[in-house]
Amino acid sequence: MNVAIVDYKSGNISSVINSFKEVAKDKVKIEITSDINKIKSSDKVVLPGQGSFKSCTDALKGINGLVETLNEFAINNKKPLLGICVGLQMFADTGYEEVETKGLGWISGKVTKIDNQNGKYKLPHIGWNEINILKDSRIFKDIKDKSHMYFVHSYEFVPNDKNIVSATTNYSSNHVCAVEKDNIFGTQFHPEKSDKIGLKIIDNFINL
């Protein structure tokens, strides 16, 4: 089996690479690539994302054929894909960071700024927070409810269909921190930075 981590030159993905390699050991091949042929032929895809919604979508669109390839992989062929942080946010129809920006449109909804309640809550939401698991997601196998995950973000994904939400976290309000829609998975938190429990989520995804 091989897993492709999409390297579309947006943000720092070395921690994602390190964590997947740590979990995969020699059993699974981890490929870091923006080559659309390699992505097409892989069994699973990881879509990381750092920086703003706009900078990430711009970078994705900047690589010829990449968005089409991801669409084919996740929507037509229904192969497993994991979006992390802005990688998850890009599943939405529209993002409202900097300017209104079109997303991948895989999961209907929008990405908006967390309400800081007039300065009561500091942004970014940085640090360890508990997740409330709402439904059995396959990537949460052996993960306990109220586990701590590491977050760094100022924007939240607001999907229209609440049934795809697999976990929420409380900061200012209960916001979405994990989704599962068929073969598409996403986490707002960073499993690659969430210690052993985060590595377990990565392990679950690799072993889907």
Added chain:
Amino acid sequence: MLKNRIIPCLDVKNGRVVKGINFVNLKDAGDPVEQAKIYSDGGADEICFLDITASNENRDTIYEVVEKTSKKCFVPLTVGGGIRSIEDINKLLNCGADKVSINTAAVQDAKLVMKSSKKFGSQCIVVAIDAKQNGKKWEIFTHGGRNSTGIDAIEYAKKMEECGAGELLVTSMDRDGTQVGYDIELMSKISSKVNIPVIASGGVGNLNHLLEGIKSGRASAVLAASIFHYGKHSIKEAKEYLDSKGIPVRI
């Protein structure tokens, strides 16, 4: 609920830890990778390396340290010390650092904070502020505390937030190394002025100081070096203590 973070800091010089943990079971007491791993296994919420390498020819040693550490520790890793340019930041992030902490270069050129937070995202840009009390005000110092600037620390903190810093690491130079506790007034003044997280640093001598930093200093995270070295307190003890006092921590 978001937890308050405990961040052990390791001073690294020429790729070796100075003032590290003095545990008997350490194979190599000067190995930053092994020490960082002990901290992350012990429940540290993040790890911080401060590179205090003075000579230019040895500056590359930190990259190797970061690269090795990031393959063993899966909690956030912040690296500070001697960062001057976008290129320095890029190199550290590529080696596996999750955040960089910029001190002197941010004072000299606020544009570096603006540009780097735009390029890499605010989440990885920490601005380190070294401040010393001067009457009723606090003044910023640079170059590891050697050079005075005349800049007001609280105004500067606000400016750095506007430039795109994701967090502020505030060190009281009056308290650093004294073990008498954080400068609570400085921490709370900065924390109430900005809407980004503040990490308190400088002066921790016991577990109650950590509590004060969070409760009275309103810090989102507390950084400490010496109380965790030499086995005086473990991260676990610190967390259990804070938990018993009603502070939300990750246990």
